[in-house]
Every structure is written in structure tokens, then in C-alpha cells.
Amino acid sequence: MFHRVLKAHPVTVRATLHDVRQRFSREVSEETLGRLELVLAEVMNNVTEHAPRTGRQTAMAPPRPPVIHLCIVHQDACIACALTDDGNTLPDDCMLPRSLPTLAMDDLPEGGFGWFLIQDLTQALCYYREESRNYLAFSIPLTPPAKA
Numbered sequence: 001m002f003h004r005v006l007k008a009h010p011v012t013v014r015a016t017l018h019d020v021r022q023r024f025s026r027e028v029s030e031e032t033l034g035r036l037e038l039v040l041a042e043v044m045n046n047v048t049e050h051a052p053r054t055g056r057q058t059a060m061a062p063p064r065p066p067v068i069h070l071c072i073v074h075q076d077a078c079i080a081c082a083l084t085d086d087g088n089t090l091p092d093d094c095m096l097p098r099s100l101p102t103l104a105m106d107d108l109p110e111g112g113f114g115w116f117l118i119q120d121l122t123q124a125l126c127y128y129r130e131e132s133r134n135y136l137a138f139s140i141p142l143t144p145p146a147k148a
Contacts, residue, residue: 051087078139
């Protein structure tokens, strides 16, 4: 099991991803660890980039970044993850099924692939919001699902 409460800040997210890798590196394959790390990076960086800072801003006290609670459990067939945060509500279209758009190799967009990757690499992805907190849960299978 891994549990962490962290500020939604790029440096803290990076350190947490390092700690997750250290924690599970002896228990799961490098491929599974890479998928876990990619999904967690996408989710936590989305909170960092898109959630507002909260609290009353003064000259002495800037608003604080959102707080992320992360819990990861290694189970028999998967790595189960749950994240909560006190940022903005997830936009409605994030949980809609996604596919990759037709892309021209000479005109690739810089972003916009995060939720496709999250959906593609996870199983049992679910989200809800209660009061001022977002709840996101998913699992990463220990063996990648066969693609059609």
C-alpha cells in the first residue's frame, strides 16, 4: 500500500511519482510501473494545472494549491488507485469515451491526449464529486489488456 497527502504542485507531484516508483519497483513489472506512473502523472498534473488555488490571498499569504490525497494498493491482478482533491469539478466531457483523432505527423498538437491515455491505460475508471472534493478511482492491470 502507498498513501500520500500532497500539495498540487509540479515539484511535489514529481517527488510523489518517484516515491511510487520506489515503493512498487520490486513488486510489479517495469511495464506496469510505467503505465501506473503515466496515468498518475496525467491525473495529478491536471489537478496542478487546472484546479484553482484556494484561500484568501494577502500580501503575506498567497492562496494555497489544491491538496491531493493518493492511495494505491497492490492487489492480485491490478494496482488499485484512488485520488481525491479539492480542486474544480472535472469537466463533463473528460469521462466520455475517447479515441485518438486522425493526426498529421507534421502537425501534432502539443497536448490534448491526457484523458485518452488515462482511459486507455486503466480499468474501472470512475469519478464523482461530493461537496468540494473530487473522487477518482481506477485500476492498472498487472498485465496489459490485449488490444483488438
